[in-house]
Amino acid sequence: MNIKNIFYQFKQGLYKTRIEFTNKLGLLFGSSKDKADFLEKLEELLILSDLGTSATAEIMNEFQQINFKEYKENNFIFFKEKLKVLLIDILNSTVSDIKINEDRLNVIMLVGVNGSGKTSVAGKIAYRLKKINKDIIIIPADTFRAAAIQQIKILADKVGVEMINTKEGADPASVVYDGISAALARKKNIIIIDTAGRLHTKTNLMNELEKIKRVIQKEANGWPLEILQTIDATMGQNAIAQAKSFNKSLGVTGIALTKMDGTSKGGIVIAIKKELDIPVKLISCGEKLNNLYDFKVAEFVEALLD
Ligand SMILES: Nc1nc2c(ncn2[C@@H]2O[C@H](COP(=O)(O)OP(=O)(O)OP(=O)(O)O)[C@@H](O)[C@H]2O)c(=O)[nH]1
Numbered sequence: 001m002n003i004k005n006i007f008y009q010f011k012q013g014l015y016k017t018r019i020e021f022t023n024k025l026g027l028l029f030g031s032s033k034d035k036a037d038f039l040e041k042l043e044e045l046l047i048l049s050d051l052g053t054s055a056t057a058e059i060m061n062e063f064q065q066i067n068f069k070e071y072k073e074n075n076f077i078f079f080k081e082k083l084k085v086l087l088i089d090i091l092n093s094t095v096s097d098i099k100i101n102e103d104r105l106n107v108i109m110l111v112g113v114n115g116s117g118k119t120s121v122a123g124k125i126a127y128r129l130k131k132i133n134k135d136i137i138i139i140p141a142d143t144f145r146a147a148a149i150q151q152i153k154i155l156a157d158k159v160g161v162e163m164i165n166t167k168e169g170a171d172p173a174s175v176v177y178d179g180i181s182a183a184l185a186r187k188k189n190i191i192i193i194d195t196a197g198r199l200h201t202k203t204n205l206m207n208e209l210e211k212i213k214r215v216i217q218k219e220a221n222g223w224p225l226e227i228l229q230t231i232d233a234t235m236g237q238n239a240i241a242q243a244k245s246f247n248k249s250l251g252v253t254g255i256a257l258t259k260m261d262g263t264s265k266g267g268i269v270i271a272i273k274k275e276l277d278i279p280v281k282l283i284s285c286g287e288k289l290n291n292l293y294d295f296k297v298a299e300f301v302e303a304l305l306d
């Protein structure tokens with residue numbers, strides 16, 4: 001997808017945040033009597049939009065330096081441009097895409113709390129990679145509910161990719177073991193593993209994921225392994241604690257931030273960048289298979305503040 005398209009997709013996907021954040025920004029800028037009033041309102045909005053304390057402090061620090069009169073004499077666009085530069089600067093620190101190795105088997109595993117969008121993202125990644133002719137196999141390692149297997153099967157069929165058969169109650173690590181053997185035998189490019197949702201505080205369930213990771217590392221020795229954590233953007237600051245726990249157990253390689261279309265608090269992406277050492281790689285803004293995008297910082301910020 002070209003850059004202009006990504007900008008329009010983000011703009012649409014970030015509609016709620018844009019209305020909430022950018023419109024309020026305009027209002028507060030216009031209605032501020034003096035610098036102190038402006039700074040107070042700005043800080044409140046940044047916190048409410050889930051940017052997190054660290055990014056908020058950094059932004060406040062920058063705006064403390066300004067000559068407010070000069071700002072007022074210029075206009076809102078001038079202020080927005082200054083904020084864009086700041087946000088791009090904060091977000092650019094750890095940019096990274098999902099990398100697919102051409103000549104090797106790539107394993108992509110989705111992890112995350114219940115309902116955060118793992119299965120949907122698994123389907124969306126399959127859709128995207130299938131379009132560039134990758135030979136994909138899906139491993140349904142969420143065997144906890146029959147409905148979960150059915151859900152990913154429907155997506156696999158829709159996209160037109162193969163899925164390993166399994167049944168409710170099967171041991172997830174064994175399903176992954178069998179899946180990798182099958183992928184090897186069939187000379188696949190890409191394995192996508194959907195896992196069951198779990199709370200990051202449930203030790204036994206986190207251990208189960210660690211076991212799956214060990215199986216992958218043993219059976220798919222030396223292959224690129226992408227462990228993507230889905231984070232529901234509507235979760236707010238809770239997401240930070242979740243990500244820290246998953247990362248500690250598994251070594252998460254990237255975050256897929258989901259449901260960005262459903263929140264007015266898209267500022268969470270900035271908090272994630274600031275407070276975690278894990279790159280946001282993908283942004284999901286919608287339920288359609290093509291609603292998954294690489295996280296492109298400049299386009300994202302432009303769309304947010306457009
Ligand atoms: N609006 C919107 N809905 C989404 C997005 N991503 C996922 N959803 C919806 O969120 C719900 C949960 O998504 P799933 O993909 O089933 O989440 P999951 O993490 O696999 O859930 P469990 O397996 O039950 O833990 C579904 O209704 C999805 O359609 C998104 O980017 N935008």
Ligand SMILES: [Mg+2]
Pocket residue numbers: 118119120142148194195196197
């Ligand atoms: Mg699922």
